[in-house]
Amino acid sequence: MSESFDAVVIGAGPAGEVMVSRLHAAGKRVTVVEAELIGGECGYWACIPSKTLLRAPEARIEADRAEGVSGAELNWPALRDYRDYMIRYLDDSGQVRSYTNQGVTVIKASARLSGPGTVEAGWSDAERRAHGHRHRQHPADPADRGPGRRPGLDQP
């Protein structure tokens, strides 16, 4: 199936999101092709989770150093749960809905430039395997919420 748009934005990280919003505001017919999650690494794997995890130890150290304060403890399970909340349990369905409601087409796939003015969206077998592996760690999936090691999610 092929479709025409004024602009195709590949990747909806912070940079792509700015592109989408400016093109949309300019009245362009826009589609965004995102292989993982709308928001990119910042919202799910980088800025937000790292700052969320860093704040509690920072506050504990500050408390330790402040005269007249005692007993500040790090509660890792609570912090981990808060981190999962802050990264929306790796669930971007709200972001997808918001774009769709604005009239921006969202395609969840890997994109490549296939010719002048042409973008192809889909999955190679290798990409499908890599994507499946990464998203098996999706904490929004009830199957993954049971006991078991989730690298990067269960370890501080």
Ligand SMILES: Cc1cc2nc3c(=O)[nH]c(=O)nc-3n(C[C@H](O)[C@H](O)[C@H](O)COP(=O)(O)OP(=O)(O)OC[C@H]3O[C@@H](n4cnc5c(N)ncnc54)[C@H](O)[C@@H]3O)c2cc1C
């Ligand atoms: C641990 C860590 C902490 C950080 N903390 C901060 C911070 O506090 N403040 C700050 O300003 N920056 C921080 N950064 C940097 C910040 O995350 C990046 O600068 C920012 O995410 C870059 O945005 P981007 O849109 O260029 O790329 P990305 O966020 O990487 O987004 C690119 C998107 O494109 C998609 N994509 C890529 N190729 C394709 C394709 N072929 N088809 C379809 N989709 C595709 C990807 O899936 C991804 O969603 C941090 C980075 C790390 C690693």
